[in-house]
Amino acid sequence: MTKSQIPKPASPAQARQELRSHPAVRNYTLVCLGALFLLVVCLADRGLGWWCLIPALIGSVALLLHWSLGPPMVIVSLTGLMLASARYRRSYPYWARDQVPTLMDLLLCVAVLGYVMGHYRLLSLVRHIFPPDPRRMRDNASAESANRRSADQVNGRELALLVLALPLWTVLSVVVWSWMMDSAPALEMPVKVWRTLCVGWTALTILTATATVAGYLRWATATPEESLLYLQDQLWRPTRREQGSLNRWLVWARLRAQRKKENS
């Protein structure tokens, strides 16, 4: 390849433009927009009127500007809207064992999950998938491109899996919900407190068990150097003062001998 044939690297603005028009970016944007549309439909079905557009508007702006806080903002706005509407109407039923989620509840789950997955994957393509290295923050453009996921890596299988995963996770959550409904409250606790505790403790137990297993595996596969460092640290911490005093005297003696030698 001669020098003239070597393609020149694209400017940052040009690269950004190319990235926006990439099929993978376009597909994920469409997934997000579809999810937001579904969200609007679900909220409109609840009779929220024009208010149902608020989460969708926030989500669209976040999508346009590639805000990494987009999904949390959509979730928070959705929560606020639902809570406000329930209080305002005073007709929101107290859920119980015999209450069955409606199709619109399930579609709401699908919409939110779809938006969250699509938006975060889109961010990985257009912003960064790996957290930016603070040491390389000065060179902003190159750091961003190095931390970005290549859009060419996205294939049709990935999108199909995403679409398939949406109903799957929704169904799974319904299963967990029905399991929660089955458990009767203990110690005469209020139902909602009991169920909150159930969810919290289950999540914590799973988290702790997983972290323990992962930690054990990490220790089991530690290199000899890591193990030596650990042992050295364990010895140093309780005896650091004594070791420090001894070594201070040793250094003092060495320096004194050195000074004497230089003076002589």
Next chain:
Amino acid sequence: MLTSRAWWFLLTVLLILSAGLLVPSLPLLLVGLTLLLWFGCQWLLFLLRLPAVRGLRIEREVWDEKTAVATLWAGQTFEVRIRLVNDWLPSSHVAATDRVPFAVEHRDGLTTVQGTLSPRQPLEFSYRIRCGTAGLARFEGVRIQTADWQGFFYHAHFAHAVVVMRILPVLTQRAGQPASKKRQNLLMPPGIHRFHRPGSGSELLDLRDYLPGDPPKTIAWKVSARRDRLITKEFESEVPVRCTLFVDTSNSVRVPGMAGVGPRQINYGKALDRLVDLAAGILQASANIRDLTGLCLFDEQGVTNIRPNRGGAHLTECLRKLAESSALTLRLERVNPNHLLPLAYSFVQEVYPELLRPAVNAVPFWMTWLEGFSSYSRRLPLSLFEMLRRGKSERSVGNLFEILHRRKSELRTLCWWSSFWTLLLPLVFLLARVVFKARVPDGLLAFVLFFCPLFSLLMWGGTSAAFALDSLVGWRKRRRDRWRKQLAAILSARYGLAPGGLAALLEDDDAFSLLLQRFLSEHQIPYSLPLYGPEGRYLFAASEKVPVLADALVRAVGKGRDNELFVLLVDLLELDDCLEPLLRAVRVALGRHHQVVLICPWPPGLALPTDNPARRATATLALHGHTARSASRAPQAILWDQLTTRRFHLAYQRLRRTFTRLGVVVICAASDEPVPLILSRLERLRTPGRPRS
């Protein structure tokens, strides 16, 4: 492991879940559960796939234009091919970045590849490098970053696959190199040359009258018959010509400087690069004409010898030694390790992230806030008297804060002791008065009862204020302490000093600094050290090398025969006071009818010394032109450059005068002369009938 993106998301999911449970609201609960389940499963999946990243196999090959190679050559371009093989489950999204050694220059191709690793589909990538000067290229391995597609979970790992490849010096055919063809049609053993002195050769030199004791077979019978007296034949000598190169590898030639440019546009970063290049040129020229060439590498500590020999294996061995010596970096005792800490820590963060994990190498935050490390050997001069006399200087105030930071532990102990005594003293006085009926004056008792608690309170108050001051202004010191402790632990474990090495390295700055330099040097990380000591003395003159070189030269003379050429590639500028041992050794060599040539490396970027007034004027003009071009520089800097140049010129002239008196040729290594000059010297040795010097 969780990124900020994941933390924010988790927080909002918990919010929606709590709202769904506590309000309660079925749709919110379902949404929250869906998101939480999905998030948890993503996390589990990521954890399951992590061993794939940690157990990666790396296959690396370096190719020239035809085949895979094990040795690199300076100034040439090679292709590095890397293959990442995974024997576990398919991994999450992975970005692998190969760490390009400092000794080579990345030309083209990507050093980073992205994708998913599966047992069936390894990741492959390649890029091209161009080797710089001779030395070592150390490929550390590949940095692996892995994350899920959403960017919630992240793990960085460095897959170590250390490969150290030698970069051998450039071999070039130089103009003016003596021909390797025989001048006479007389086959001689390799490396043997005719010498125009009577000896046991086969070429007739002269005829003379027969003397008793001459072997009868040398009598020229026909000539004797013609002249009617016995005439005997004299033959030429056939002698080997041996050249020994003494290459200086001491600290003085390892000092990095402005880059000069050598053959094939190789940038010389230090004087040693130039010397190695010269030595390689002479070795190659001697090998071509099958002369015996030896190599002696020396520094302040000792010498490494390769006896004079010939042949390809010998040449390769010499080039390897030269490459290894070219990779040597500065080494200095008694240097403040804080100069090297940021560089070393940054490198460790990148290459050994597993050794900085809090689980194995922790620095609890309270340790740096409440204690600090004392570092005994780097004592700080705190001249309070000077502060009072001259007012506060920045350095004195800095030292005050530094001492405050280091002595927090002692300050706390002092507070406890003062509290103990302020409680004990009044108690003792009261007991003495009440129980033992001792006469304790009321005034003294009142003084003790009042002032002791006050003193204790003041001590605690002052200490708290000092701690608060340190916490406000000492964040850099706390960071430095954290770096130092973690690096000391790693060095201690790496160099076999554990378990007590950590505490020793925290106290002993000199030992820590030396180990840090060794660590960086082993990893081929270029670093800089202060060139001048606190008293303004140049730290890298390396005068200790002169006796080492003198001993090596005398030993070589002792083992030498006739016709030896000793080439000293050594930096002796500004070492006039220490030259006596070397001058004696040179006299011995010359007294044994050997030849000595001295090649002095010249700092790159400085105007060359020259005898010719016209050339000197040109060099001066060039220097002025250079300074005029850099008009933006401060006048002090320009003046400093001119003074430095002048100082080096004077030093070179003194050196030249000293050695020329003995009959030793002194050459400046910055010019293109040295290799042809040495080769012409060798040629003179080979020339029949050369006069003995």
